[in-house]
Amino acid sequence: MRVLVLGVGKTGKLVAQVAAEHGHSVHVLDAKENKDGAGLTHPFVAGFDVIIDFTAPEAVVQNMRACLATGAKMVIGTTGWYDKLADMRGLAERKGAALLYGTNYSVGVQVMFQVAAQMTKALEGAGYTFSIEETHHVTKLDSPSGTALSLAEAVEKAGGLGKIPIEAHRSGDAAGTHVLVAQSAADKLILTHESHSRRGFAEGAVRAAEWLSTRTGCYDFRDVWMKL
């Protein structure tokens, strides 16, 4: 597969490395080469089977506009842009493109979402209140993390008594820790996922790109990760 990786930062760099390890031909575009999406011309984009974006909240929307308009296939790792999701879905559908987005490409976190929903249902009516804490590196632009928002959504949907409070911490180069706490008068149940490196995100994103390369349409990683 010919893979274009947008963003050569902490995660994008590793995504490019993992894609090459999977035997794909990989090209990367950094911020200078792609200022305001200017590098993403139609003929250039047409040279790739899949494009993977790990950039920044503003940049990713420009990148999606440019690439999806050509009917390209995109895997989006970047978080903090979901107020534009309906627009981007519409564009992808109109152009016969493919769009797969996810707040977290680590399989461990996907399992955490499922366990969190089960835990919430099992504790229903037993006097527990829920809260979430997330810890990331100090350079993270969005807060709370996309993963924390997805976790809150999983608990809220499963019946976690209204809006779940999220506390965000920023510390050193933390790759990402998410903690769900269910507290009662008698005890506390804690569910934690801790990323020791960014490898899980990169592996998941490359596998998602391989899966998407034969499809069109819009997909949330939460709904497809088990099929990869």
Ligand SMILES: NC(=O)C1=CN([C@@H]2O[C@H](COP(=O)(O)OP(=O)(O)OC[C@H]3O[C@@H](n4cnc5c(N)ncnc54)[C@H](OP(=O)(O)O)[C@@H]3O)[C@@H](O)[C@H]2O)C=CC1
């Ligand atoms: N879904 C998931 O599993 C994961 C999601 N993420 C998300 O991915 C995003 C990136 O995270 P991270 O790697 O830590 O961030 P970094 O800041 O380390 O990397 C982002 C890179 O993108 C570059 N960039 C900015 N604009 C453009 C552009 N228009 N074209 C190409 N490159 C551009 C930046 O360059 P410059 O610094 O010069 O501006 C930077 O090098 C974040 O939104 C983060 O939340 C991260 C890990 C996992």
Ligand SMILES: O=C(O)C1=N[C@H](C(=O)O)C[C@H](O)C1
């Ligand atoms: O910025 C990061 O680093 C991460 N961002 C994603 C998020 O916002 O949830 C995923 C992971 O936690 C790392």
